[in-house]
Amino acid sequence: xxxxxxxxxxxxxxxxxxxANYFLGEDVLAALKEAHDKEESPVARQVLDxxxxxxEIAAKEQMPLCQDCGLAIVFIDLGQDVHVTGGDLYEAIDxxxxxxxxxxxxxxxxxxxxxxARVNTRDNTPAIVHTRIVPGDRxxxxxxPKGGGSENMSRFAVLKPAQGRQGVIDFVVKAxxxxxxxxxxxxxxxxxxxxxxxxxxxxxxxxxxxxxxxxSPDPEIAELERELLQRINDTxxxxxxxxxxxxxxxxxxxxxxxxxASLPVAVNLQCHSARHKEAVL
Numbered sequence: 001x002x003x004x005x006x007x008x009x010x011x012x013x014x015x016x017x018x019x020a021n022y023f024l025g026e027d028v029l030a031a032l033k034e035a036h037d038k039e040e041s042p043v044a045r046q047v048l049d050x051x052x053x054x055x056e057i058a059a060k061e062q063m064p065l066c067q068d069c070g071l072a073i074v075f076i077d078l079g080q081d082v083h084v085t086g087g088d089l090y091e092a093i094d095x096x097x098x099x100x101x102x103x104x105x106x107x108x109x110x111x112x113x114x115x116x117a118r119v120n121t122r123d124n125t126p127a128i129v130h131t132r133i134v135p136g137d138r139x140x141x142x143x144x145p146k147g148g149g150s151e152n153m154s155r156f157a158v159l160k161p162a163q164g165r166q167g168v169i170d171f172v173v174k175a176x177x178x179x180x181x182x183x184x185x186x187x188x189x190x191x192x193x194x195x196x197x198x199x200x201x202x203x204x205x206x207x208x209x210x211x212x213x214x215x216s217p218d219p220e221i222a223e224l225e226r227e228l229l230q231r232i233n234d235t236x237x238x239x240x241x242x243x244x245x246x247x248x249x250x251x252x253x254x255x256x257x258x259x260x261a262s263l264p265v266a267v268n269l270q271c272h273s274a275r276h277k278e279a280v281l
Contacts, residue, residue, distance in 0.1 A: 006092035013096025018104035044244030070145030079136035144276035181241020184271035195256035204268035207252035
């Protein structure tokens with residue numbers, strides 16, 4: 001059985017929190033450059049110019065891509081042959097987040113007593129952790145800082161099964177259109193279909209971790225992604241909400257079997273600052 005120390009886990013999370021906030025992935029940068037080349041609106045192209053310049057400066061200066069450094073959303077794939085030593089796994093994660101947000105001069109955005117006093121926790125903890133037990137002897141960790149502007153535009157509904165594919169398309173497109181400029185487009189649209197309420201929401205968020213624009217391996221889902229992206233870009237919201245032909249860079253759909261009486265659909269939008277970094281221990 002492989003042993004992984006909580007000290008190594010903490011160090012990894014501290015580093016990933018900073019890297020995720022400083023560096024956009026190559027897939028995101030490529031998608032933004034492609035969007036710039038395809039955009040027909042001069043104003044929207046200028047917005048994309050600024051977005052790309054911002055990413056270049058952030059990487060060069062190692063400073064946050066956005067003033068909203070997000071809640072610390074964490075995905076853990078814990079190999080069933082891994083033994084975590086030296087303490088509690090979740091305490092190690094929080095300590096890594098605490099160190100990363102302090103050492104990286106990242107804005108702390110977590111508040112406790114969320115419906116009343118809204119007191120800042122001052123270190124961006126506790127992290128929001130989603131854990132899966134998987135085969136193997138590795139620990140895969142992903143840090144995905146999530147800003148409020150895009151997260152606030154999340155939507156969920158349980159459609160009637162008879163609404164089917166068209167109902168899903170109408171719901172997703174309406175969610176993006178009504179969000180307008182709030183999620184800082186061009187967005188990446190995560191869609192979860194099926195399961196239960198909480199399963200659909202997790203599917204939608206996990207969908208944002210996929211390589212931008214990489215189609216689903218399922219041909220039926222891939223075709224749905226293509227149609228959704230076309231319909232969304234036809235809304236004319238555009239980059240920065242100024243109008244244009246590119247509102248979203250990609251639509252990623254994940255599905256799960258659902259109850260015979262239900263068709264759950266979740267939408268989770270990711271702003272153009274699509275931040276996530278991972279490591280395998």
